[in-house]
Amino acid sequence: MSDSDTRVGGAAAGLSSASDAVALMAGIRDLSSYIDGMKREIASVSPDQMKSTLIDPATNELDATVEATAAATNTIMDVAEKLSALTSEMPAEQGNKVMDCVTQIFEACTFQDITGQRIRKVISAMRAIEQRISSLAALIDAGEGAVQEKPGLANPFDQSGLLNGPQMSGKGHTQASIDDLFSSGS
Amino acid sequence: MAVDMKMNVLIVDDYATMLRIIKNLLKQLNFENVDEATDGSKALQMLKLKDYGLIISDWNMEPMTGLDLLKEVRKDEKLKKIPFIMVTAESKTENVVIAKEAGVSNYIVKPFNADTLKGKIASVLGAF
Numbered sequence: 001m002s003d004s005d006t007r008v009g010g011a012a013a014g015l016s017s018a019s020d021a022v023a024l025m026a027g028i029r030d031l032s033s034y035i036d037g038m039k040r041e042i043a044s045v046s047p048d049q050m051k052s053t054l055i056d057p058a059t060n061e062l063d064a065t066v067e068a069t070a071a072a073t074n075t076i077m078d079v080a081e082k083l084s085a086l087t088s089e090m091p092a093e094q095g096n097k098v099m100d101c102v103t104q105i106f107e108a109c110t111f112q113d114i115t116g117q118r119i120r121k122v123i124s125a126m127r128a129i130e131q132r133i134s135s136l137a138a139l140i141d142a143g144e145g146a147v148q149e150k151p152g153l154a155n156p157f158d159q160s161g162l163l164n165g166p167q168m169s170g171k172g173h174t175q176a177s178i179d180d181l182f183s184s185g186s
Numbered sequence: 187m188a189v190d191m192k193m194n195v196l197i198v199d200d201y202a203t204m205l206r207i208i209k210n211l212l213k214q215l216n217f218e219n220v221d222e223a224t225d226g227s228k229a230l231q232m233l234k235l236k237d238y239g240l241i242i243s244d245w246n247m248e249p250m251t252g253l254d255l256l257k258e259v260r261k262d263e264k265l266k267k268i269p270f271i272m273v274t275a276e277s278k279t280e281n282v283v284i285a286k287e288a289g290v291s292n293y294i295v296k297p298f299n300a301d302t303l304k305g306k307i308a309s310v311l312g313a314f
Contacts, residue, residue, distance in 0.1 A: 073203050084214075113201055
């Protein structure tokens with residue numbers, strides 16, 4: 001039994017038997033081991049690396065989703081407004097029916113506002129989680145690069161081995177640039 | 187008393203898409219004069235330059251929220267009687283209570299349809 005165990009044992013003198021004290025000591029050692037393990041886990045998370053490889057790309061993807069749905073919604077509303085204008089050239093009965101449909105299109109477009117707000121909440125939550133992890137890591141003095149990132153934590157945004165999938169606006173190839181590549185004769 | 191469809195209506199939302207949707211729905215309801223503002227402070231400036239018969243405002247905006255706009259409107263002698271409908275995705279009871287205490291005329295929860303909008307407008311202006 002170590003000195004520290006003896007001291008704790010002394011403090012636990014009120015226990016009914018020596019076996020209780022030994023059990024208590026074992027419990028404390030387990031707890032200490034658990035805390036050490038947890039510290040190693042937290043230290044293995046590099047907050048800066050997590051921000052650049054996970055959080056930032058994820059929020060960019062979500063921002064792009066909001067932008068894409070907003071653009072699509074505006075296109076839908078452009079068409080709905082044109083339809084609405086055309087109703088003045090229609091017989092009243094047909095015009096009213098078309099106008100009812102146009103109204104339903106506008107009503108349905110409110111989804112964009114709602115989904116945008118929900119996605120912004122998710123982005124805020126992700127930022128909050130990032131800050132909490134950074135604070136926790138700083139608290140246990142993890143330090144950037146103190147421990148290598150765990151190999152099991154695959155980066156879902158690393159698609160170097162795959163096709164690129166949807167690109168952010170201004171990134172990757174446009175259809176025109178692809179067409180140019182094909183027509184260049186190479 | 188019949189609703190004056192030529193009255194000036196001010197819609198306030200920081201989201202351009204939502205402004206456009208509400209404006210179109212109001213047009214379907216035959217409101218002819220609809221102005222737009224993208225936050226409470228801009229709306230307040232517009233309210234001081236023109237006579238409005240109805241305000242339809244989002245709650246969540248920066249820098250001035252819909253609730254702050256409502257409070258400013260209600261404490262202004264010239265503006266305090268303008269019907270004010272709050273539109274928001276936040277449907278928590280406490281928010282409704284806060285808006286009610288601040289003097290909101292009615293409250294619409296997003297997403298909403300043309301019938302809901304018409305019903306809420308009718309509740310503050312009378313049937314049309």
